[in-house]
Amino acid sequence: MKLSYRGIRFNQNSTVVESTEGQTIGKYRGSELHAQEPKATITIAQRTNLKYRGASY
Numbered sequence: 001m002k003l004s005y006r007g008i009r010f011n012q013n014s015t016v017v018e019s020t021e022g023q024t025i026g027k028y029r030g031s032e033l034h035a036q037e038p039k040a041t042i043t044i045a046q047r048t049n050l051k052y053r054g055a056s057y
Contacts, residue, residue, distance in 0.1 A: 017042065 003012055022035035050057055 003010055018039045019036040020039060022037040024032050025035050026033045
C-alpha cells in the first residue's frame, strides 16, 4: 500500500499472521465473536542498550 505523510511517500509492508479460530468470547448483534489464536509464536527482537537523557533502562 502506498502512503504519504507531509509530502513524503512510502510503502507499507504488512505482516500476515496465520491464525485459527479460538474459543467463543461473546455475541454482538446475534453473531458469535471468537478469539483469534496465532498458529506460530511470534518472537520480537529486544533492544538492550536503551538510554533516555543519559539513563539506561
